[in-house]
Amino acid sequence: MVATFRRKNGDCPKPSRAAIDSQSIKSVPFVSQDKGVDSSKLINGRKRHIAVDKHGLPIALAITAADVHDSKAGAELLWQMEGNERLELFCLDKAYRGEFLDALNLYGWRGEIAKKPDSTTTDGNIRTARITSNAILIANQHCPLFFRTVDSIDYKKAMLVFYEQNNITAFRRIFIDQFEFAVKTYF
Structure with missing residues (x-):
């Protein structure tokens, strides 16, 4: 074939x-x-x-x-x-x-x-994406979101649950926690 x-x-x-x-x-x-x-x-x-x-x-x-x-x-x-x-x-x-x-x-x-791109380029792209998305939120008078404090294991578990079970509950909890963190920290 x-x-x-x-x-x-x-x-x-x-x-x-x-x-x-x-x-x-x-x-x-x-x-x-x-x-x-x-x-x-x-x-x-x-x-x-x-x-x-x-x-x-x-x-x-x-x-x-x-x-x-x-x-x-x-x-x-x-x-x-x-x-x-x-x-x-x-x-x-x-x-x-x-x-x-x-x-x-x-x-x-x-x-x-295969060689992966230089990490500084990748990090720069990630930072740019974060800044852009938060700029849109702030411009529309919404709270910016930062996911720096998310535990990497919790995030991976949430990804697995989402992809394997089509369940967003763990992601919802991470989002709410980060929103509350942003409100306390930046406003």
């Missing part, structure tokens, strides 16, 4: 580059296979590792427990692509350093780690 799609779009049937990433997914009660907690995303379940071509079409897939590090599990994708003599380059994030890059070298392939 992938080869057919690529041909129809004027590409060779086999790609010369691939992007690899993973996604941790919450497990469901009826899955009894390997499970674990992805400590960076606080998800208890499994992890999908996927290699895609430039169209986003899958060319390799592996499923592991969520606690298996990307640099180890990513190697499970490589043997699935052994027959592709055109492959040269893999685009990766920093989680695929170490063992995965060593495995790539064994196949004669290269890995390119």
Whole structure:
């Protein structure tokens, strides 16, 4: 199917580059296979590792427990692509350093780690967004909101509850607490 799609779009049937990433997914009660907690995303379940071509079409897939590090599990994708003599380059994030890059070298392939933007630029954009949103609130005689005092764990829990259960109760509590803090502090 992938080869057919690529041909129809004027590409060779086999790609010369691939992007690899993973996604941790919450497990469901009826899955009894390997499970674990992805400590960076606080998800208890499994992890999908996927290699895609430039169209986003899958060319390799592996499923592991969520606690298996990307640099180890990513190697499970490589043997699935052994027959592709055109492959040269893999685009990766920093989680695929170490063992995965060593495995790539064994196949004669290269890995390119994507670089995140300079943190000063990102921080500057966040500050600008906060100032702009608060300027609009103040201009309309509303209290500005600052979320500096929100506990990061509470915020993450609120995000999980919102995305997993479509429930805004925890976010509502954070918003009200921050509004009350702003009123006491700035007015």
